[in-house]
Each structure stands twice: as structure tokens, then as C-alpha cells.
Amino acid sequence: MNILILGSGGREHALAWAVxxxxxxxxxxxAPGNAGIAAIxxxxxxxxxxxxxxxxFCEENAVDFVIVGPEAPLAxxxxxxxRAAGLLTFGPSAEAARLEASKAFTKEICDAYGAxxxxxxxxxxxxxxxxxxxxxxxxxxxxxxxxAAGKGVIVAMTxxxxxxxxxxxxxxxxxxxxxEVVIEEFMAGEEASFFILSDGETALxxxxxxxxKRAGDGDTGPNTGGMGAYSPAPVLTEALQRQAxxxxxxxxxxxxxRRGTPYRGVLYAGLMIADGRARLVEYNCRFGDPECQVLMMxxxxxxxxxxxxxxxxxxxxxxxxxxxxxxxxxxMAARGYxxxxxxxxxxxxxxALAGDSRHMVFxxxxxxxxxxxxxxxxxxxxxxxxxxxxxxxxxxxxxxxxRIDWPEGFCRRDIGWRAL
Ligand code: AMP
Ligand code: GLY
Numbered sequence: 001m002n003i004l005i006l007g008s009g010g011r012e013h014a015l016a017w018a019v020x021x022x023x024x025x026x027x028x029x030x031a032p033g034n035a036g037i038a039a040i041x042x043x044x045x046x047x048x049x050x051x052x053x054x055x056x057f058c059e060e061n062a063v064d065f066v067i068v069g070p071e072a073p074l075a076x077x078x079x080x081x082x083r084a085a086g087l088l089t090f091g092p093s094a095e096a097a098r099l100e101a102s103k104a105f106t107k108e109i110c111d112a113y114g115a116x117x118x119x120x121x122x123x124x125x126x127x128x129x130x131x132x133x134x135x136x137x138x139x140x141x142x143x144x145x146x147x148a149a150g151k152g153v154i155v156a157m158t159x160x161x162x163x164x165x166x167x168x169x170x171x172x173x174x175x176x177x178x179x180e181v182v183i184e185e186f187m188a189g190e191e192a193s194f195f196i197l198s199d200g201e202t203a204l205x206x207x208x209x210x211x212x213k214r215a216g217d218g219d220t221g222p223n224t225g226g227m228g229a230y231s232p233a234p235v236l237t238e239a240l241q242r243q244a245x246x247x248x249x250x251x252x253x254x255x256x257x258r259r260g261t262p263y264r265g266v267l268y269a270g271l272m273i274a275d276g277r278a279r280l281v282e283y284n285c286r287f288g289d290p291e292c293q294v295l296m297m298x299x300x301x302x303x304x305x306x307x308x309x310x311x312x313x314x315x316x317x318x319x320x321x322x323x324x325x326x327x328x329x330x331x332m333a334a335r336g337y338x339x340x341x342x343x344x345x346x347x348x349x350x351x352a353l354a355g356d357s358r359h360m361v362f363x364x365x366x367x368x369x370x371x372x373x374x375x376x377x378x379x380x381x382x383x384x385x386x387x388x389x390x391x392x393x394x395x396x397x398x399x400x401x402x403r404i405d406w407p408e409g410f411c412r413r414d415i416g417w418r419a420l
Contacts, residue, residue, distance in 0.1 A: 002027040002062050003304075005041075006048040006078070007069025008034050010331075010364035010382040011289035014296035015067060016041045017360060021301040024308075029061060035373050036363025048073045051081025058087055066090065067307060068265075071286050075101040075147060079265070090307045092285050095261040099252070099283040103143045103182040106283050113251040117280040118185040126170040129181055133162045139186035144169050146177030150225055155186065189274030190418070191281065192233040193291050194241065196249050196269065197306060200262030202315040203253050205241060206306060207298065208233040209291040210418065215338060217414045224338045225379060228415030230328040230390060231294040235273050235419075244271055244278045252283070264310065293362050293382045294327035300357060328393040329384040330401055331364070332411045337378035345408035347373045347381070353400055358386045361400065380409060390419055 003025055005012050013036050019025050020040050033043030044061075047053050049072060058066060066082045068074055068091030077094040091097075098105040104122045109115075118141070123129035133140055142165040144152030152174050156162035162183075169178035193211065197204045211229040215221040236244075249269060256263040268284035268291075287295065296303055302321060309318040334341035350373055353361055362384055365377020381404070385396035394416045401411060 001025065001064040003029070003065045003067065004058060004061070004063045005030045005067045005069060006054070006073055008032045008037075009069070009289050010362040010379070011287050011292040012069040013037050013362040013364070014293040014360075014382070014384075015069060015287070015303070017355075017362070018296040018300055018303040019067070022304040024304060029063070031057070034363045034376070035366040035368045036361070038368065048078065049076045051076070051078045054078055055081055055085040055087065058082065058085070064088060065308065065311065069286065071097065071100050071147060071284065074265075074285050088308070088311050090265060090311045092263055092265040093261060096256055096263045096265070097285040099256075099263070099267070100285040101147050103145050103282070104180060107182065109252055109255050110280060112255050115248045115251060115280055116277065118187050120182055120184045123181045123183065124179065126166055129166045129170075129183060130163055132183055133159055133166065136183075136185075138162060141184040141186055142166055142169065143182045143184065144174040144178035145180035145182055146174070148174040148177045152177055187272040187274070187279055187281065189272040190235050192236045192271050192273060193288055194236060194244055194249075194269040194271055195287065195291070195295060196245075196267045197310040197315060198253050198263045198265065198267055199310050199313045199315040200257060200264045201253070201313075203245070203249055203267075204306070204315050204318055204320070205245065206266070206320055207231055207295045208236040208241070209288065209294055210235070211288065211291055212412060212415055215333075215412075217412050222338050224333070226288070226290050227331045227333070227412045228329055229288070229290045229294050230326065230393070230416045230419060231291070231298055232326065233419070236271070236278075240273060240278050244269060248278070248280050266310075289364070290329050290331055290382050293329045293384050297327040297329075297360065297384050297386045298323065298325060325386055325388060326390040326393045327384060327386040328390060328397050328416050329362070329382045330397050330411050330415050331379050332381040332383060332401065332404065332406065332409045333379050334375050334377070335408055335410050341378055342408065343374070343376055344369070345375050345406065347375060347409070348405040349403050353403060359396060359400060360384050361404075375406070375408065383411075390416055394420070
């Protein structure tokens with residue numbers, strides 16, 4: 001079959017890499033793709049936020065299956081447009097993607113069945129939000145309701161910081177995303193990510209992961225999109241996964257179906273673990289980036305069969321064939337990230353790192369310039385390895401990092417420390 005993947009990051013490179021290994025895949029197109037993706041798939045120029053354009057492209061290119069990577073096209077209704085045109089599609093409708101696109105919506109869904117999550121309140125004006133913060137005290141969490149590219153969450157350690165966040169949000173710092181503000185109880189604990197496929201009725205867990213959000217070693221420095229990840233997450237024990245399925249995920253799937261907006265796609269549950277119990281931090285309506293890279297490394301070709309079963313409503317009876325393995329990815333970023341950074345520096349040594357089923361350098365933000373791979377973003381490479389133990393996977397990933405010649409880049413040296 002002919003398959004189109006929408007997106008251009010490390011997540012989409014990993015999806016393309018896994019899909020490509022499956023003999024069902026004939027032609028693979030990624031739009032817009034990047035320099036790494038171009039080595040294994042056709043890259044196409046396409047406005048991926050424009051549902052009509054995506055549908056027209058699929059018709060012209062006889063695409064049989066569309067996989068939507070990032071949240072923005074999902075929130076913009078691209079999966080709806082594709083399904084309406086009769087295309088087999090992996091990714092939730094815009095209504096269902098509100099589980100990521102609106103924090104208050106997710107909280108309403110949680111309240112509908114008493115899911116364990118932080119206590120919360122919503123505000124459309126600053127004065128009552130400020131009063132609420134003063135009454136609750138710190139630490140406290142202030143969130144722009146809408147999509148803010150991962151930047152709309154302030155975990156405030158003091159009341160002053162929380163008040164400033166409220167003023168920023170209502171002052172327009174996050175545009176329309178901050179027109180409504182959600183204020184939450186601060187939850188202490190250890191975070192982990194839980195990935196579940198849902199076809200609207202049946203939910204199938206497909207793995208756990210943990211990422212490292214801070215830029216610096218020892219989880220210090222500014223927040224980022226993620227500096228590395230590993231799977232599985234040992235903190236998410238079988239018992240905790242069962243509890244999260246029963247108390248959080250399955251009721252969400254049922255509630256979305258009951259509302260007439262069934263959830264079809266991958267549901268990414270961000271969980272906080274404390275006192276032997278998981279509580280929901282947030283949902284995302286897509287694979288995590290870089291969590292997807294470690295999941296794909298472990299799933300390999302069966303990822304396509306699972307996504308097809310999900311899109312075709314056949315998850316009942318589908319199963320994941322797990323190897324007892326571990327995968328770890330190290331993000332190499334441009335110096336300065338997540339602040340200002342330069343683009344265009346050359347990255348050398350990649351040719352010597354031929355990928356195999358246990359080693360891959362996924363490209364997150366690269367471009368081909370005059371035959372050379374250059375940095376074209378903040379997070380640039382995801383150096384990924386799989387092995388029998390997490391320690392071995394980490395050793396292999398850093399051995400690859402050390403062979404990459406890119407003086408303008410940096411990475412954390414301690415990915416996986418929490419689990420090792
Ligand atoms: P979100 O975009 O909702 O995932 O929030 C980003 C990050 O903020 C999460 O990964 C957590 O580290 C943190 N966070 C969000 N909500 C809370 C909360 N209620 N308590 C503690 N930390 C939180
Ligand atoms: N790595 C976090 C995310 O994809 O949201």
C-alpha cells in the first residue's frame with residue numbers, strides 16, 4: 001500500500017523507519033519530511049494544516065493510508081477531512097483531539113467519571129484567577145487552555161510567579177491559547193508516559209516511556225520539548241498500568257464514544273506516579289517526541305500493522321509482540337536551545353553510522369545543503385539504540401553520539417539516570 005506520513009520531526013522519521021520495514025508498505029511519502037527522512041522515503045511539499053490539500057495530494061498519489069504525526073494538523077481537522085474523503089486515517093478527529101488542544105476539556109472529561117487528576121479551576125479573567133491563586137497558595141500550576149507548543153504551562157513555586165503567569169496569559173503571551181486559563185493543584189511524584197491505541201471502542205496499550213524535559217544534566221536548566229527518552233519506563237509497573245487503564249484511559253475512551261466523538265488514534269497519557277498510584281497530568285493526541293523514537297525502535301515493522309488495525313477498527317484481537325528489550329534515545333540539539341540558536345552548521349560523521357534494527361540516528365531538524373546535512377532546528381538529531389538492558393542501550397547510544405562530528409551541537413550525558 002501507499003502510505004503518507006504528515007510531519008517533519010524525529011517522531012516522523014521513526015514512524016517512517018518502522019513503517020518502511022513492513023512488507024505491506026509499497027510507496028512511502030512523508031510531507032514535508034527532513035534530510036534523514038529523505039534517505040528512506042519520498043519527501044513532498046504540502047501544507048499539512050490544510051485538509052483539502054492533503055486529500056487532493058492523496059488522490060493524486062493514490063495514497064491508501066494517512067498517518068498524522070503532530071498535533072497541529074489534528075487540531076485543524078486534517079484527519080476529519082481525510083476520513084470524510086474515504087481515506088484510511090491514523091489520527092483523531094478535531095473534536096477528539098481536544099483532549100490535547102484544551103486543558104479544560106480534558107479536566108471535564110476526567111470529572112465526568114472521577115478520574116484521578118489534579119484539582120482544578122478555569123478562568124476567563126485575571127482578577128478571579130488571582131484571588132484563587134492567593135487562596136490556594138503555592139506551589140501551583142498555571143496553564144494556558146489551548147495549544148502553546150509546549151510552553152503554556154507554568155509550574156509556579158511561589159504565589160508571585162503564579163500571579164505573573166496569569167498576567168502574561170491574559171496579557172496575550174500565548175495568543176488565543178491563553179484566552180482561558182486553567183489553574184491546577186501541584187502534583188509531586190515521578191512522571192511517565194503511557195501510550196495506548198484506541199479505535200473508538202477498544203484500547204490497546206503499546207508501551208511506556210520516560211523523557212527528560214530539562215536542558216541540563218541532573219534535570220536542571222530550562223524546560224525543553226524533551227532531551228532524551230527511554231522505553232520501557234520501569235516506574236510504570238504492570239499494576240500501575242492496569243490502574244491507569246481502569247481509572248483513566250478506558251473511562252476516557254467510553255466517555256468520548258458516549259459524547260459521539262470517539263477517540264481514534266494514539267492516546268498519550270502523561271501520568272504522575274506517587275504513593276503507588278498514577279494520576280493524569282495531561283493527554284496528548286499523538287505520539288510523544290522523542291518518546292515515539294524509542295517506541296518505534298522496539299515495535300519495528302509491527303507498528304504499521306497496529307496503526308492499520310487502529311484505523312480500521314480492528315483493535316479487538318490485535319496484540320503487541322514484545323521483546324524483552326530496552327531502547328534509549330539521546331537528543332542532540334543546537335547550542336543555545338531552548339533559547340536562541342543558529343541554524344545551518346554542518347553535521348559530519350553520520351554516514352559511518354549505518355542504521356540497523358538496533359541503532360538509528362533519527363533526524364529531528366535537519367536539511368540537505370549542497371549534499372551536506374545541516375542543522376535546521378533546535379532539536380536536531382535523536383541518537384537511538386536498543387539492547388537487552390537499559391544500561392547497554394545507553395552505552396550504545398552514547399557511543400554513536402561520540403562519533404558524530406558537530407561542534408555546534410550539545411546533548412545531555414545522563415539520559416536514563418532515573419531508571420539506572
Ligand atoms: P503539560 O503540557 O500539561 O504536560 O505540562 C507540562 C509539564 O508541566 C508536565 O510534563 C509536568 O512536568 C508539569 N505539570 C503539568 N501539570 C502539573 C501538575 N498539576 N502538577 C505538577 N506538575 C505539572
Ligand atoms: N516529549 C513530550 C511531548 O512530545 O509532548
